[in-house]
Amino acid sequence: MGFPKGFLWGGAVAAHQLEGGWQEGGKGISVADVMTLGGPNKPREITDGVVPGKIYPNHEAIDFYHHYEEDIALLAKMGFKCFRTSIAWTRIFPNGDETEANEAGLKFYDDLFDTLHRYGMEPIVTLSHFEMPYNLVTKYGGWRNRKLVDFFVRFAVTVFKRYKDKVKYWMTFNEINNQRDVNTEFTAFTNSGVLYKDGENRYEVLYQVAHHEFVASALAVIEGHKINPDFMIGNMIAHTTLYPLTPNPKDILAAFDEDNFKNNFCGDVQVRGEYPSFIFRYFKEHNIDTSYITEEDKKIIKEGTVDFYTFSYYMSNCVTVDENAETTAGNMSKGAKNPYLKASDWGWQIDPDGLRYTLNLLHDRYPHTPLMIVENGFGAFDTVEEDGSIHDDYRIDYFKGHIHAMKEAIEDGVPLIGYTTWGPIDLVSAGTGQYAKRYGFIYVDRHDDGTGDFSRSKKDSFYWYKKVCESNGEEI
Numbered sequence: 001m002g003f004p005k006g007f008l009w010g011g012a013v014a015a016h017q018l019e020g021g022w023q024e025g026g027k028g029i030s031v032a033d034v035m036t037l038g039g040p041n042k043p044r045e046i047t048d049g050v051v052p053g054k055i056y057p058n059h060e061a062i063d064f065y066h067h068y069e070e071d072i073a074l075l076a077k078m079g080f081k082c083f084r085t086s087i088a089w090t091r092i093f094p095n096g097d098e099t100e101a102n103e104a105g106l107k108f109y110d111d112l113f114d115t116l117h118r119y120g121m122e123p124i125v126t127l128s129h130f131e132m133p134y135n136l137v138t139k140y141g142g143w144r145n146r147k148l149v150d151f152f153v154r155f156a157v158t159v160f161k162r163y164k165d166k167v168k169y170w171m172t173f174n175e176i177n178n179q180r181d182v183n184t185e186f187t188a189f190t191n192s193g194v195l196y197k198d199g200e201n202r203y204e205v206l207y208q209v210a211h212h213e214f215v216a217s218a219l220a221v222i223e224g225h226k227i228n229p230d231f232m233i234g235n236m237i238a239h240t241t242l243y244p245l246t247p248n249p250k251d252i253l254a255a256f257d258e259d260n261f262k263n264n265f266c267g268d269v270q271v272r273g274e275y276p277s278f279i280f281r282y283f284k285e286h287n288i289d290t291s292y293i294t295e296e297d298k299k300i301i302k303e304g305t306v307d308f309y310t311f312s313y314y315m316s317n318c319v320t321v322d323e324n325a326e327t328t329a330g331n332m333s334k335g336a337k338n339p340y341l342k343a344s345d346w347g348w349q350i351d352p353d354g355l356r357y358t359l360n361l362l363h364d365r366y367p368h369t370p371l372m373i374v375e376n377g378f379g380a381f382d383t384v385e386e387d388g389s390i391h392d393d394y395r396i397d398y399f400k401g402h403i404h405a406m407k408e409a410i411e412d413g414v415p416l417i418g419y420t421t422w423g424p425i426d427l428v429s430a431g432t433g434q435y436a437k438r439y440g441f442i443y444v445d446r447h448d449d450g451t452g453d454f455s456r457s458k459k460d461s462f463y464w465y466k467k468v469c470e471s472n473g474e475e476i
C-alpha cells in the first residue's frame with residue numbers, strides 16, 4: 001500500500017520561532033517577545049514588557065524575515081511538498097484590537113506564500129501559534145476576556161480573504177490542549193495570554209479560556225468556508241500518548257482519565273462539535289462554573305467543526321497512582337518514566353510505536369476525519385565538524401522509526417494525509433528559548449550567547465529526508 005499519492009511531505013515552524021524582525025514592517029509586540037532565554041532546568045521568564053538588558057531570543061530568532069527566499073529554496077531542494085508556518089498576528093494587527101489591518105504585514109505573507117508556490121510547496125497556516133499580541137494581555141487579560149473572540153475572528157477573516165487563493169490548509173489554535181495543567185503558568189501565557197491572579201480558581205480560568213477559543217475556532221471555520229468552500233480548516237492537538245505504568249487497574253483508570261482530559265477533550269469538542277460527557281464530572285469536581293457556555297455558543301461549536309484533525313507527536317509518557325514513581329520531562333507536562341524507552345537530552349521519551357498506536361486510536365475515535373501529523377521531531381545538541389559537516393544519525397534514526405510507524409498505520413487503514421517534521425531548519429525552542437536545542441535538517445549558525453552569523457548549512461539528515469520526500473516515503 002505505502003503512502004498515498006499526493007501525500008504532503010514537509011516541515012513545520014512557527015512565525016515567532018524563526019522570523020525575527022520583531023519590530024519590522026510595523027509589527028507589534030507579541031507574548032513571545034517578552035519571554036527570555038531559559039534552559040533545560042531554567043524556565044523562561046515572562047517579563048513585564050520588554051526589559052532592557054534581558055535576552056529575548058525570539059526578537060531575532062533565525063532572521064527568516066530576511067532569509068526566507070534562501071530558506072525556501074533550500075527546503076525545496078529536499079523535495080518538500082508543503083510548508084507549515086503561522087501568520088504572526090502582530091504583523092497583521094500589531095495590538096490585536098485595531099479595525100484596520102497593517103498592509104506591510106499582509107504584504108510580507110503574500111510574498112512568502114508566492115515564494116512557496118513558486119517552488120511547488122503548499123502553505124499550511126496556523127492562525128495562533130504562541131504569539132498573540134501582548135497588548136491583548138495587558139489591556140484585556142488575554143483569552144479570559146470574551147472580546148478576544150471578536151478580535152481573533154477579525155484577524156482570521158482578514159487573512160482568509162487576503163490569501164483565499166494562496167492557502168488552502170489552515171489550523172486555528174496550535175496545541176490548544178497543552179494548557180490543561182493548571183500548575184504550568186507557561187502554557188497559559190504562551191497559548192492564551194493568561195497571567196494568573198492570586199487566589200483565583202485556575203481551573204475555572206483555563207476552561208473559560210478554552211471555551212472562548214472553541215467558539216473563536218468554530219466561528220473561524222464557519223467564516224472561512226463562506227470565503228472559500230474548499231478551505232480545509234483543522235484543529236491542532238499536542239498529543240502525548242499515555243500508557244498505564246503497570247497493569248494495576250488503578251493505573252489503567254488513571255491513564256484513561258488523563259488521556260481523556262489531556263488529549264481527547266479538545267479534539268472531541270472541535271471534531272464532534274460538542275463537549276464530551278466525561279468533562280462535566282471534571283467541572284463538578286473542580287468547582288468550575290460553566291454558565292458561560294450559552295445555547296448560542298453550543299450551536300456555533302456544532303456548526304464549526306473542523307475538516308481535518310492535526311496533531312503534534314513527540315513522545316509518550318506513563319501514568320501511575322504511585323507518587324514515588326520516577327518522572328520524566330515532557331513537551332509541556334511531566335509524566336512517569338517508561339523503563340522500555342530512551343529519551344532525548346531534554347527527557348522526551350522516544351516512542352515510534354506509540355505513533356502507530358496513536359494514529360489508530362485517533363482514527364477509531366474520529367472515523368470520518370482525515371489526520372495529519374503537523375509536528376514530530378528530535379531536539380538535540382549538534383556538533384559541527386571541522387570540515388563543516390554535521391552527522392546527526394540520532395535524528396535520522398528518530399525519523400526513520402516514526403515514518404515506519406506511519407506506514408504501518410496506513411496499512412492499518414488510517415487516513416493520514418501529510419507529515420510535517422518540526423523545525424526543518426534550526427529555530428528557537430518554544431519551551432526553553434534555546435538555539436542549542438536543534439531540530440533542523442538545516443543548521444543555522446546562531447547560538448545562545450548571541451554569536452553566529454545566521455549562515456545556513458546542510459546536516460546529514462538533509463540528504464536523508466530528501467530521499468524520503470522524493471520517493472514518497474518508499475526509501476527510509
Ligand code: BGP
Nearest residue numbers: 014175331379428429430431432
Ligand atoms: C510544540 C510547539 C512548537 C515547538 C515544539 C518543540 O509544543 O508547538 O512550537 O516548539 O513543541 O518544543 P520545544 O521548542 O520546546 O523543544
